Amino acid sequence: MTRTCAVSRAGPGDAALLAALHARCFAKPWDEIAMARFVAAPGVLCLVGTAPHEVAAPAALLIARAAADEAELLTMGVIPERRRAGLGRALLSHALAVLSSRGATQLFLEVDETNAAAVALYRASGAKPAGRRERYYESGANAAIFSLDLRS
């Protein structure tokens, strides 16, 4: 099956949308004020993704920050009912292209190591293990740090 997900940059008017999407994806949502700051911040990339044939209903977000030649993924999420449709891969792939075009050579991604979906997506996108933080999360779970080389 051909999957064509649309990815676009979030603009100043999209802070509420980003907050709503984040709230659908995470137990501890980031509010509209926080999202407005990300959208306005230099070096921060905010993307929204839409599943095929649903142009009017964004279902995913990604926020990454770049400084000099390094970038970090701050968050990404796909609303539960649109998962496993290629949106996460499409967003990450788009972000890699944009960050690389801006001069970043490496992207760091930090994730709860029990988050099988995110770990699988990062590995499938070429990310390599780059470290671990013991009991980093409130749940007691460890954080796995991945690194993705943007030069290839």
Ligand SMILES: CC(C)(COP(=O)(O)OP(=O)(O)OC[C@H]1O[C@@H](n2cnc3c(N)ncnc32)[C@H](O)[C@@H]1OP(=O)(O)O)[C@@H](O)C(=O)NCCC(=O)NCCS
């Ligand atoms: C992680 C997340 C963003 C993945 O988004 P998605 O749109 O469902 O992922 P995709 O459909 O693009 O999947 C791409 C690949 O990732 C891997 N993958 C994604 N979800 C997976 C799962 N639940 N189990 C195993 N592998 C998975 C697979 O390799 C998949 O390729 P395939 O479908 O061809 O097998 C989504 O599960 C999510 O929003 N989770 C909650 C928020 C979160 O944990 N964010 C990441 C930390 S910030």
